[in-house]
Amino acid sequence: MLTDTIIEDARWKAVGLVELTETAAQAALSHLNIDPSGHEIVVMGCDDQRIMALNDEFREKAKPTNVLSWPYEDLSAEVDGADPLLPEEEELGDIAIAFETCSREAEEQGKPFAAHVTHLIVHGVLHLIGYDHIRDADATLMERLEGEILGKLGLPDPYREDDAPTGA
Numbered sequence: 001m002l003t004d005t006i007i008e009d010a011r012w013k014a015v016g017l018v019e020l021t022e023t024a025a026q027a028a029l030s031h032l033n034i035d036p037s038g039h040e041i042v043v044m045g046c047d048d049q050r051i052m053a054l055n056d057e058f059r060e061k062a063k064p065t066n067v068l069s070w071p072y073e074d075l076s077a078e079v080d081g082a083d084p085l086l087p088e089e090e091e092l093g094d095i096a097i098a099f100e101t102c103s104r105e106a107e108e109q110g111k112p113f114a115a116h117v118t119h120l121i122v123h124g125v126l127h128l129i130g131y132d133h134i135r136d137a138d139a140t141l142m143e144r145l146e147g148e149i150l151g152k153l154g155l156p157d158p159y160r161e162d163d164a165p166t167g168a
Contacts, residue, residue, distance in 0.1 A: 002025050002026055002036045002037070002039060002041060003018075003021045003025050003042070003043050004040065004041070005018045005021050005043045005044075005045065006043070007045045008044055008045060008046040008050060009045055009046055009047040009050075009099050012045030012099060015113060015114065015117070016114070017043070017045045017117070020114060020117050020118055020121060021041075021043045021095075021121050023118065024118045024122045024149075024153075025121060025122075025125050027122065027152060027153055028121075028122045028125040028126060028129075028149050029125065029129075031148060031152065032129070032145075034087065034129070039087065039091070040091050040092065041091075041093065041095065041125065041128060042093075042094045043094070043095045043096075043097065043121065043124075044095070044097070045097055046097070046098055046099070047099050047100060048098050048099070048100040050098070051064050051065060051096055051098035052064040054068055054096055055068060064098055064101050066097065066101045066105060066120055067095060067096065067097045067121075067124045068095070069093060069095045069124040069125075069127040069128050070094045070128075071093040071129070071130070072091045072092060072093045072128075073089055074130070075087055075130030076130040076131075080136075080137035080138060081135075081137030081138060081140065082141075083141075084129060084131060085130060092125070092128040095124035095128070097117065097120055102116055102117055111158075115155045115156070116158075118150065118155060119146065119150055119155070119158050122150060123142075126142055126145060131145065143159045146158065146159070147159060
């Protein structure tokens with residue numbers, strides 16, 4: 001398996017986080033022509049309290065967030081809007097995802113919970129392999145990739161309200 005999923009909050013088990021993370025991570029790497037079998041990602045399903053502590057420790061933001069990621073190596077592109085370097089290390093990094101925040105966001109946005117979680121895992125995986133959304137051109141590239149990957153999984157593009165699942 002590409003992902004090693006650690007369940008800290010039992011609610012994640014009930015929604016199939018292990019399967020969601022594996023599917024999302026496989027889809028993200030495959031879409032970018034990166035062989036998933038040569039890599040590993042650790043995902044922790046936690047609650048808001050845990051992710052708030054992590055967000056405070058690593059980003060100095062004492063509030064919960066939906067997903068955090070820690071790449072093992074910096075692969076980011078030096079040129080705005082360019083693809084990052086290809087990963088050389090087997091371990092790509094770690095992702096943490098918070099149940100309450102994800103649940104609240106999915107409800108507020110009228111999205112199925114599993115679809116929202118899948119999007120956030122794809123988002124986290126893209127961060128692990130060097131994509132970011134700090135610069136406008138990079139954000140545009142990352143959002144386009146997220147939409148393409150989710151489309152292949154039959155899920156709507158989260159950045160387009162009018163998008164319907166494509167199942168491509």
